[in-house]
Amino acid sequence: MYLGHISINVSSLERAEEFYSLLGLRVVSRFDEYIFLEGEKGILGLRRRPPGFEPGQQVLDHFGFFVSDRAALEALHTRLAERGHAVTQIIDHRDGYTSFYSFDPDGNKIQFLIERE
Numbered sequence: 001m002y003l004g005h006i007s008i009n010v011s012s013l014e015r016a017e018e019f020y021s022l023l024g025l026r027v028v029s030r031f032d033e034y035i036f037l038e039g040e041k042g043i044l045g046l047r048r049r050p051p052g053f054e055p056g057q058q059v060l061d062h063f064g065f066f067v068s069d070r071a072a073l074e075a076l077h078t079r080l081a082e083r084g085h086a087v088t089q090i091i092d093h094r095d096g097y098t099s100f101y102s103f104d105p106d107g108n109k110i111q112f113l114i115e116r117e
Contacts, residue, residue: 007045015105016046062109073114
């Protein structure tokens with residue numbers, strides 16, 4: 001079993017689409033209030049925040065994207081940092097994963113990681 005999709009609320013579909021396209025996701029469908037993007041596996045749904053939605057109402061702690069290898073992880077880390085996005089250091093975790101965290105334009109926390117080596 002694997003996660004098929006996740007949907008998050010965003011303040012600007014255009015700004016969110018630009019950010020997630022920078023990560024390599026591509027738009028597969030677009031509606032008035034939604035955009036769906038696809039990566040190598042799985043779908044990310046972006047939903048325009050409904051009226052009355054308050055920032056910080058997110059119930060999601062973070063979500064993760066696997067990348068192919070350490071070189072791809074380091075390249076993504078550099079690309080995000082060069083575009084002005086906050087990134088943590090790349091960490092080799094004691095459970096065997098290697099990752100870093102960043103945030104999308106709406107403050108959603110994202111972990112980028114590679115499989116255990």
